[in-house]
Amino acid sequence: DGGRTESLDYEVIENFAYREEQANRGRLFVMYQVAVKWFFALLIGIGTGLAAVFINISVENFAGWKFSLTFAIIQKSYLAGFVVYILFNLLLVLSSVYIVTQFAPAAAGSGIPEIKGYLNGVDIHGILFFRTLIGKIFGSIGSVGGGLALGKEGPLVHTGACIASLLGQGGTTKYHLSSRWLQVFRTDRDRRDLVTCGCAAGVAAAFRAPVGGVLFALEEVTSWWRSQLMWRVFFTSAIVAVVVRTAMGWCKSGNCGHFGSGGFIIWDISGGQEDYSFQELLPMAVIGIIGGLLGALFNQLTLYLTSWRRNYLHKKGNRVKIIEACVISILTSTISFGLPLLRTCTPCPEVDPASGIECPRSPGMYGNYVKFYCSKDQEYNDLATIFFNTQDDAIRNLFSAKTLHEFSAQSLLTFLVMFYTLAVVTFGSAVPAGQFVPGIMIGSTYGRLVGMFVVNFYQKLNIEEGTYALLGAASFLGGSMRMTVSLCVIMVEITNNLKLLPLIMLVLLISKAVGDAFNEGLYEEQARLRGIPLLESKPKYEMRKMTAKEACGNRKVVSLPRVVKVADIVSILRSNKHNGFPVIDHTRGGGTLVIGLMLRSHLLVLLQSKVDFQHSPLPSEPRVGARPIMHSFSEFVKPVSSRGLSIEDIHLSSDDLEMYIDLAPFLNPSPYVVPEDMSLTKVYNLFRQLGLRHIFVVPHASRIIGLITRKDLLIEE
């Protein structure tokens, strides 16, 4: 997989072109730059918000049509209803898998591991293309609308990131950055900031949780964080919240079909449990442990399954992927329709008509107490209430307060086992798929189960099963994804209830600790499997005892002389895959001097343009100014998540090969260097925290020119 991923260049390459440009820039340009950044944050917010609204409207409408059609038909024939239900789902899933396989292969899965990799400094081919964006949006409508055991939240994060990245490079034209005013975002560093905004916007849109979005981006996705970015990211999230809110207000009046009555998250549980007693902490801790165990198991099972898929199944081509998705769809439909049929119905409890709860609910409406295959009138089918329903509504039912004993333990257990299996099997098929909502489903099922026991055991009135369902959801997500602060805040925001925060934290602390005892988090496992070399924030323990010199082994360094023959460059570039080459010059005294770092991609640009070729093997001029710089800085920019130039693309005549290039104006004269005996922990921190790509290991300096302390950096403007 080595060829598929490549590091990003977050470093500022201070070559002559860059320095010249810096010198020409005024203060006005800096202000303009800031303004554009904020404007882009605004656009990202609006774009992601609209994408989320679009996806949700489509999904809710497809699901709404599906369920109302099926309900209408099953009044006459259950078999006909079953067939229609299966076909409807199959069609949607087929559309999704078709789009993904034929058109946007990078749109499969949740995309969060890839985005995480991107923000960690690894570029994966194709993840931020326009076609990936389109595939993600339409693919997730199909897969979620088709009732598979997956969610649309992960894909929304990827969508936000794609929108941000595309805005940043000014559209789909991959190989040229359009007008001059867009040249603000040419470096990987600027794009990283935009993508961070996009991620936060995606989470904010998925859960309508602006603060949660910021924290998710901060905790889970990004690897570097600058505090200037925080406010901009928050701004983006708030814009998303406003856009979504406005759209939903507009939909309330019935403009959007089935959308508006039910879904789009915010499972408000503010009417529920207000207080908790100390005895309840024990069952809550149990929930945490279950969450850790089931979450770690989920990670492990999906890891095996995904690696099997990658190595066998998906190697066989797109046909297999399509068939696989269809089989999973039929399986899911059959189980979600068939199992409730086997379940005998329960008589309706007496409900207070003032509470607004209906039993059984009228067909086509959202709510609890679904009537499905019941012989009597005042009966409902508790398994159908969660299984034969959209996931959003099922979760709402599981979280709901004031509905004690709605579900039987048997139904919940059946659902748990079935849905868990489905979620594991669905994970990794070639459709856009998020793990948040399935995780919440699984967690809230066993949470509610524990809640039922607590209600029966403690015999207290103010305990709500819905609260336990919420804690269960938190525990499963914590046990699988291992997020902490952001998950807490997201849970609080989606349930609109600040009071449960300490309980959620307790549960998360436990489930994360339990999960960590077994394996890594879901995204890290998946990233590793996909060959994305993530650098964690903490250096490994072994590194304390290693030095920088040991880390780079005894490999011979492939370096370039300052003035180099074109033929030599070509043969060096052909003979290895390295992306950076030290440039070594000779001093007058006959010694050598490491004068900088030359990137492969910059060399390729020079070879392609040919304007810098010279006949003489001598340095053109010791300093800049004598010869004008032929290149603007933007020529060296590599397009996002594409492979860029390769040495095979470049055609040189034999005359060209005999010429020379003086690299001095193009190299990065100030790469980071470390002394050979620095411990690898320190090197790691340097590399990770500054987001580097290359570090030179050099002997101790022979001479010290000066010393910089805090005082030297306090320059008054």
Next chain:
Amino acid sequence: DGGRTESLDYEVIENFAYREEQANRGRLFVMYQVAVKWFFALLIGIGTGLAAVFINISVENFAGWKFSLTFAIIQKSYLAGFVVYILFNLLLVLSSVYIVTQFAPAAAGSGIPEIKGYLNGVDIHGILFFRTLIGKIFGSIGSVGGGLALGKEGPLVHTGACIASLLGQGGTTKYHLSSRWLQVFRTDRDRRDLVTCGCAAGVAAAFRAPVGGVLFALEEVTSWWRSQLMWRVFFTSAIVAVVVRTAMGWCKSGNCGHFGSGGFIIWDISGGQEDYSFQELLPMAVIGIIGGLLGALFNQLTLYLTSWRRNYLHKKGNRVKIIEACVISILTSTISFGLPLLRTCTPCPEVDPASGIECPRSPGMYGNYVKFYCSKDQEYNDLATIFFNTQDDAIRNLFSAKTLHEFSAQSLLTFLVMFYTLAVVTFGSAVPAGQFVPGIMIGSTYGRLVGMFVVNFYQKLNIEEGTYALLGAASFLGGSMRMTVSLCVIMVEITNNLKLLPLIMLVLLISKAVGDAFNEGLYEEQARLRGIPLLESKPKYEMRKMTAKEACGNRKVVSLPRVVKVADIVSILRSNKHNGFPVIDHTRGGGTLVIGLMLRSHLLVLLQSKVDFQHSPLPSEPRVGARPIMHSFSEFVKPVSSRGLSIEDIHLSSDDLEMYIDLAPFLNPSPYVVPEDMSLTKVYNLFRQLGLRHIFVVPHASRIIGLITRKDLLIEE
């Protein structure tokens, strides 16, 4: 002021002692270390929570006694009531200023600039002492209870930080770190993490806002952030929330006197405005602008006043400081008692008895509609409702919904002008003082004023003046402190209302932008004034054009040879104030080699212990092992926020002076180096992001040993 502050050493000094210790440590020790860290987080949470509860109980009780006494007396004589009120306040303020001036001078002010400095890498003498903690707690009880225009929130942050730091070094015994199990927290780096936890705990305790606390620590206070820390910090905040909640539950039953009925923040406004229309955005933007202007003005005025105080008034000694505080106290009492007297009372509106609002409220109760110097029975004094009250209750009244037209515009304006002046004058006097609550007071006053106009102008029923008061509060804090995300979240958490988040953001965006046009944030201005050299997160624009070599000027580097005569060390240490010295060795070939960095504090430890003195001027042994290391790593640890050893403390005989020390085992062999032509922007980022103290500027290397990329750092455990 240069002598008062000194940089912290966040770097790992990889000397032989350190390496030996690393080698001796097992995996078990690492686990133990983690466990201790979490345990300390727990302790910090509990400690800070209890401190907050203690401060609040005391303040509320003092204020309760004061007001009930005064109310009782003014039934008979307003003059007598006035005198008692003034004396009561005076006594409390006197106690506060006495404690601070005589006992804990570092406890004056809010302490946030100092803590910010500490976490930025600057140690200020005395800020984390035990006596500072005590002074802060008791001082702020006096100053807040005494009715001055200041708050207890800033001091609580400082309190949290002190508790954390004291826990970290195992108590007050400054000059020796007690038992072995505490040696986990010996480096400045570990202490920094603890102090970060303490800060977050302080905010969480002050506002009962755990998420806000984490974000405050992240955005406003810390300069470096490791994602591992986030979860621990959040844990601490949650513990605080639980402790405070438990204590308050216990106090509800009347165990804590006056505390429990009123204060301790959470100004719940969930009963208020649910929705907003687009027309309202204009007046809200106006609030933002006012907030930016008034906030920037506040910063500027306090800056002038504080610098005047520092340069003239407070130079005259503690007597002047005490007199000043007393004068301010008398002034505040007179205004808050006298002004409401001049105000004619308003007849009570008709209130729905079901709403629980009383008019006029019964004496000794908390709530709106205070009766004060009114001739008729069914009247209340609107100015007294906010002025002659504790600040928490005044804010609650200003935020309150369903109390349209409670205040007249005239009263609000009077209060605004008076309180603003008082807040400016009080700032910088020698008592513990926070700026949050006064800021909220000021902001909510003009916010409510704008709200009144909106209500009158738009004539809509669902607009609440309280909502505007809240936005006003946010705008003033944003305009003065320039916090963003954390302020948003804190405002949401203290009002327990998620729906207003986008509005708060809008207001903050505007007020911060307006404020930034005039000056820096309050804490930055104050830090600069106090000579705390904060490094901002962003390098200055000018640095792009400067190189590392230019930054260190033409100063001659003061360096040490590897084997150095004791007399030379002494004379070098005496002759300058530098804290780090490059060590230069001679190679066999006769050239020189920069082998590392020696810290002044480590040199002093060597001079004091004398065990490493040798007679020969030759290196003792080229490598470790031959001669055992005489020192454990902990001997080199400097106590927190104290001056540590000084060269004057060390007494050497003339024999000692003739001896030599081989520095090789004690120096840091891998200091960070940069090539001379690296731009200062890059140097700044390196320095700031890794939290360095010294960077060596060296010529380009003559030779490259190796090259480290991402792949080399992916070591499997």
